[in-house]
Amino acid sequence: MTHLFLSDITPLCNDSFFEFAYKGLPEDKKGKVDKLIFRKDKNLSVGSQFVLVYALEKQGYDFSRLIIKKKKNGKPYVENENVYFSLSHSGNMVLCGVSDFPIGVDIQEMTDYNPPVAKRFFKQNEQRAISAAENSEDKKNMFFRIWTLKEAYAKMTGEGLGGFRNFEVVPEKGLLKSLSELGCRLFEFESDEYKIAASSKDWESDVQIHRVDIIECISMIAKSNP
Template sequence: MKIYAARVCAIQAAEEKRLCELLDSDRMVKVRTLKHQKEKERSICAGLLLRYAFLQAGYHENAWQQIEIEKGEYGKPQMKEYPDFHYSLSHSGEWVVCAADAAPVGADVQEMKPWKMQLAKRFYHREEYSRLLALGEMDTDRQTRAFYRMWTAKESVVKRTGRGIGAGVSRYVTTEDFQCVYDEAANETIHIKQYDELEGYIVCVCSESGNFPKKLELINITNMG
């Protein structure tokens, strides 16, 4: 498994066309429909990071140029002719993350912004909500970090299958050490790994293989292509 992270960069009009030609055809179409420049830059950076992950996995540029992306059972994007290449993209604030593995994988990155306990009460398991309440009485910074560690854990789990948070996330209970998520509905323990190398952000990855790298690989988007 590899986990790549790249800071979203400003893209000048002269560079945009050249970089878009490096993207898969689906993302090219998506970028053209985006009206806001920041959204375009974020989508282009995500597409470039996916291309980088694909090439680093040992595939050739010719294969990338012919890539077709289809939707899986729950709508998760996957590469049509490469069943052994699984990936998950996520973005938040200034960062884009791409996890790639030979087994299904889910990744989530979240910028730690101000939040409200009502969100935890609505979406989290009662045990998690109680843990957050207890932390709030001792250390609000730890409480905020715990809130986002819970959120990224749940997001990464649902993104592994493509079900999305609409399927409900309170069934997924994070352990206190944040190394596992217990799925109450399926009676299953799912392994995760979290990374705090990006200041002000939390990254979480969930994979069937459990073969997590120790660190993120930071990539400079401007050097691609």
């Protein structure tokens, strides 16, 4: 089963709550937060860590016992359990995917559509799909739809942005073009002004998405790890 955990981390804008959450981080994670310049990035970093812990523990894993390492391409993985995860954040939202199979997730706040970005990272058919959209709002919608799907797949494989032009994702007639030849399934969701996508090698079950209250999440983890 593949699960997505979505959380609005806006409460971390409160200084007192941020400090409470920050103090509950492991020392290495505190160091990562300290290196960030902007408060928004610090909030997202802190929120991502807690949502990850919450998501894995909700799936029955003791996070304190998990050994998390990184591959040469920078993709994190769990060394001592058969569980996979992927993190993404944008705007004030954090997204974490957890599965028994390789997974990649992406979330993007739908800000302005930037044509040069599409030209740089998208293949010709993907660019044509955007150009064929009827108006600027539809073009923006198509751009972020394609972007999140591509990034979810690239995060699953560990290729990152550098692999964007190695494959294409073209939604056709409102449906997603099959990527079965690439050995994965792709899923799409929307939440307010955000596009969400997941790429999974789980062929048997659908993706379930869960809303996470960040205050409840952080408070629960802090109490269990005094």
